[in-house]
Amino acid sequence: MDHASHGHHITPKSLLIKVFGSLILLTILTVAVSRVHLGALNVPVAIAIAVVKMMLVVTVFMAVKWDNKVNALVIGLSALFVSIFLIFTLFDTAYRGDLSNVDRVPISDQQRQQSAEMAPADAGAAASEMPASGH
Amino acid sequence: MSETVAVPASIDTSVPKNYLNHDKSIKSWLLTLDHKRIALLYLVTISIVFLVAGVLALLVRAELFTAGETLMKPDTYNQFFSLHGILMVFLFIVPSVPAIMGNFVMPMQLGAIDVAFPRLNLASYYIYLIGGVLVVTAILAGNIDTGWTFYTPYSARLGSSVIFMTLAVFIAGFSSILTGLNFIVTIHKMRAPGLTWNRLPLFVWSIYATSIVQVLATPVIGITMLLLLLEKTLQIGIFDPALGGDPILFQHFFWFYSHPAVYIMILPAFGIISDLMGVFSRHEVQGYKFVALSSVAIAFLGFLVWGHHMFVSGQSAISSIVFSLITYLIGIPTGVKVLNWVGTMYRGSVSFKTPMLYALSFLFLFTIGGLTGVALGVLGLDIHLHDTYFVVAHFHYVMMGGTVIAAIGGLHYWWPKITGKMYNETMGSIAAVLIFIGFNVTFFTQFVLGTKGMPRRYYDYQIQYEALHQISTVGSWILASGLFLVLFTFIHSLMKGKKAGSNPWGAATLEWTHTASPPSPHNFDEQPIVTHGPYDYHALARVSGDGAAQTSEPELSESRH
């Protein structure tokens, strides 16, 4: 706490503008990439770009780079606990019914699938809208 | 560690100006920014909640005295046990120790004049009060019979009272978040010179761990209650299976908060017990660092085990296995604490004052509570025990035998500091023994009921369970008489108690060594400077000058090892 302007870091204007520019570019990139069909990669790419944008905002706009390390730790903790919440919930929901004692697919979906099989005329339409949800 | 703290002149003077009497207007109480007065506001409010919820528990137990209808209709019974749970969990035990003793003691143990954000502290109290008002509204609107867990889809199909109740939980949650936030910043930024992390009293360490859990977990109950509210009002279909939602997802949301919440409830109690064991054994708490860090470890691990409430819910086997495995890990830091507390008495000087009686009964009861918790974490066994009285008994052993017993012990311990008066030691001890006996009669029988298959939340039961239910109900009367004797002891102390000295227990933490009883409005007349650990009774003896002759030197003791 002994540098200029009463101990506070002043982020240079040029850096702020550069970061702002990069954020705009990344937004355009994320839209552009989503127009391209990447299959399974679409989701991770979109999230990766969002994470990069978040890091830019956090480090420069929110000045964490020059801030007390405890605050950086606080942010890290929040990220950690959100991942815990997400991953541990997915341990259940992504593997629901992995033993024979619980059905993987809800009853309403089973009935929809059955009726789709019974009425082959509709099957094409139903399958394109909602193929095999629950897996 | 040799030299010396000038003992402030104020401790032994009889200056009448203290935080209680420096301004007696009602406004000065209701708008106070003083952490000590806010603690007392909480003490009064939370005690009322405890009384109401406790009477509900007695009525529930009385209804169970005979099979069939004893006192009330099933709907009344279902509402009573639900309200007992909701009040005890969200309005009593979560705020109890942090809001009352955390607020009163923690800033003084830090050598601070107040918490970091006094206005926020007062706001937290009023937010809690608004939550309380909403609970009363919900009760008046009637028909809250969801249990404290609000499981969907049952809760989503009840009347409007559930809206008030979820709002109440949402708002009471904010009070908890803001208190936690306030405490974390206070502990980071307001420590007295010389008070390093290694010299923090263990009560502060535990409040610190608690606050972290409060800040991280409570927002999730907020969003859960909000989603439940929207499920009820707009039928958003996230949790309601009739609309394509998943009721088990609700349980994940609910327990992501509510499991860490049991550590919000028990961690501060650990802190109190650590302090009590140190002071009343007049001995350094064994394994200080292990005890301190185990609080943090428990706080962290507490987030990884919520699924052990859901072994029979229909969740995937993989998650059951992961959650079960991590559940055992919590047993380890908890075991470290228990063994270190016992070890603290080793070669100590153990006094059997009332707070210590509570600490010893805590050790007894909490060990049972903890070990039965491990039994419930065993996958194959939990299937039989889940949702039976075994679970009811287990969490009462932990929550009541643990937290409430520790809280009452802590209240006796800090009572002279809070009020400036001593309580009657005989009455205090009798109450402690009554509570211990009553508690075991009430809840140990419930372990047996549980293994025999008695399901929880039952208004009526098969005749083969009646004898055990009757023993349990009789126990609840003994327990209640003990608790009323505690209340009487405190009222008696307020009216007729002897004046307390600044440090009647010979404790070495700042709230005893550097302030009068009761403290002045700003806690300390001069900024304390800390030169020794929180349980260093040798340093204390040297500083205060008395007892130095009897002190055996630390070097000597080492050679005797």
Place this chain on the structure above:
Amino acid sequence: MGTFWMPEGASTMSGEVDSLFYLVYWISVVIFIGVVAAMAYFAIKYRRTRESYVPPIVHENRFLEAAMIFIPLILTMVVFTFGFKTYLKMNIAPPTAYTIEAVASQWKWDFTYPNGKQVTGELHVPEGKPVKVHSTSMDVLHSFFIPQFRVKQDVVPNRYSSVWFQATKVDSFDVFCTEYCGTSHSGMLAKVIVHKPEDFEAWLNAGDDRPLDVQGESLFKANSCNTCHSIDGSRIVGPTFKGLFGSSRTFADGTTRTADEDYLRQSIMQPGSEIVESYPNVMPASYGTTLRPDDVTKIIEYIKTLK
């Protein structure tokens, strides 16, 4: 007749669950006695005798602290392994298991057998054969629990879940609902009746030749009607059935109607359509879908007998 803790086991799983329980139990007892004995010994041995005495510092023993971490770690991992094995056995039904469909609703259990036979409130199973109860719920969460078999599984709306067991004793046991489900949660009971295999076959293929009102009385209990409606004139949650048939009913909106067969049928199938004055509208509508028409007739016949 069971032990101090566990009720008498009656399935192939109960022995294994019990040994798991006793493993944890005895480890716990030893630890508990150790802690309390040490506590009591230290408290008495080192009790305060001189008020001003400050005892010497005991330095922490790192070896002891480490032991406190590793010994419980090993113990708990052993317990985990056993618990895990039992858990898998309890959840994976043998492929040959005899499957009975169950539907839970507020506040009763309906069971349907492979040959179409339907029973409410009674689960008949053969001894010595694996049986799988494949279940779902009509309304809220329920849970299927038979203490003597040591099995339990939540029953969830819109999803099938199942439990399996192999009964080892010819006897009858209680089935409890252990997930709170509303007013008559504690009345949501059923009996599991274990037959010798040949008796089970006979039961499965037999019709019910009791008089209609006697069958109605069984249905009255099996569907938990008795938890809200008394037969002795007292008020529980809903109106009593004593003297109901033929009486004049006054409703919340002031209208009146004579309680004839049509009225009784309507009150059972659409409970919210006419609410008797001063009573709450809490009866589940699910009876309309889970009761068969001839069951309703039998219950009405039973109500007629309650003068």
Place this chain on the structure above:
Amino acid sequence: MDQQFDASKMGMWIFLVTEVLLFSGMFVAYTVYRVWHPETFDLLSGALDWRLGGFNTLVLLGSSFTVAMSIHSIQKSDKKATVMYLVITLICAAAFMVVKYIEYTTKFEHGVFPGAHFAPHGEHYAPFDVPYAPQFFSIYFVMTGIHGVHVLVGMGVIAWIAIRTAKGHFDSQYYTPIELTGLYWHLVDIIWIFLFPLLYLI
């Protein structure tokens, strides 16, 4: 002063953590339903107009930039510039809310409601009446709704801060409220950075 500033800032960071955890519930719900019904979610992102979402992203990024600039200015005691940047931030936030309003009302007009009341009609929305579409829109409305409330709260605070700056309450020696408001506003921006691709694009 420094001590207080440090404490306030740490308090603010911890508050932001609670905000993140509050939103995390919605992100978990989103992920769970997406994992269960990937095709449905893939299809339904097409029901939202990425041009409006993209515009809102740019507007919000712009407002984040101006907030950062307002802090930069007050650190140099340039009060005029500070007020100007705060006002631009407010305008951006207002533009965001106007677009949000247009998006919501168009959906309501076409029967696109959260949950059980979901009954889409009209050329654009009718094809989206598939199983689990109500869940998608429930999550959409709840996430953007809670985010919108945060924007509104932020607007109120920024307006108040701008007035106080104009009155001369802050300078390079004391500007804690601006800095804290800025942190809050950046978080609102970050949440949107995730909402935009998750809901509109993929």
